[in-house]
Amino acid sequence: MSGAGALVGFALVFILTAWTVSLLVSLTFGAIGSRLRRLGPAAERRITALAAALPLLLGATVVVTLVIRSIAGHDHCPAHDHHAHLCIAHGAAWMEQPWAVALVAAAATIVLARLAILGGALLRGRHAVTQVRDASTRLGEIRLVDSHRPFCFVAGLRRPEIYVSTAAWHGLDADEREAMLAHERGHVRHHDLAWRSLLEVVTAFGAPLTPGPLLTRWEHATERLRDDDAADALGAPEAVAGAMVHLCRLGASSAGTAAVGFTPMPGALRDRVEALLSGQPRGDRAGTAIALSWLVLVVAVAIAIATHAEPLHHALESLLG
């Protein structure tokens, strides 16, 4: 009983830490979103990914510190009979706190539901992509799919491949096709879909409503970054912008097909075209500098947590117990 109770206590600490941090991250991103964007897509993408990992990382750091402290035998319990204890040996009292058990159960349900939804989406997606691949013809580096719908996408977590419909392939001219493929090659080379899945797993531990905006921001930044990759490869940003607009034009003119649109985001096309034509910096250097600062900050916080385990322990017990 003590083991299960302690588990509830430590889970409660994890939820408190991870959810608080994820809410703070969301509020911060809401406040500095436009400034972040001005740094460039590479910086925005990296910062978003690191921020998304922060709740899980800090939650795990606090819990691991408390567990190690408890295993090492540093237990202050005898002097604190008025509240439940955050230690493995004396944690049974958490099971007698209905609100604690209910909160942990609710949080666990949310996390498991998010992971189950992700797993289901990946399995269904894999099945669908297998069917599309079976119906496709290999043409060099791409898979050509006979379809009236204009589309081009990358699919596959471990071995990503580029799928292009015949409507898109024949509808675009040679330069536009090259621009489109240069964009998709970026997704393949950098394993963006695998990173996207990993990010979704990591953000699953955050507070309700916090993962969505972060994932959307990361996706937008990634698309703009791949646009920049393609523009650099071709030396012509307007060729990439032109290919995007032409593909949308093909979608608009193919009656009744509605083309292949994923998660409609009105304004996203204009946003990407304007970003390409504005010549905004990619933000690689800013991204690296911020990533290093982030690393130093996380290590400093982890050290602070480890060296202040005792007062942290008391504070959390008093707050939760």
Next chain:
Amino acid sequence: MDILWEEHPLSVREVQTLLRRTKPAYTTVMTTLDRLYKKGLLARTKNGIAFLYQPAIDRAEYQRRVVHAALAPLLEQGAGPVLAAFVDVAAGSDTENLAQLERLIAERRRRR
């Protein structure tokens, strides 16, 4: 479908005979062909007490339907971690918006 695209029209017994590798039961073949007929993939004509089946669509059209059916769920659930599309075609299909962007790009090309 592969068998009937190669040769048609065929009766249930003839299709069963041609499925040498898996050797399904007669009733299994009959049920499968009936389902494909009800889905509009096969056509059939009565020949005495038996039906003769033939494809209602060609192989290319069949594959297009498979692709359409496979992509539809992805549209419903949102691509998320499954696909990374070059551009969100549906969201960008507002013709006025497209015309503005085309002017913007043309202007940029003129300046280069």
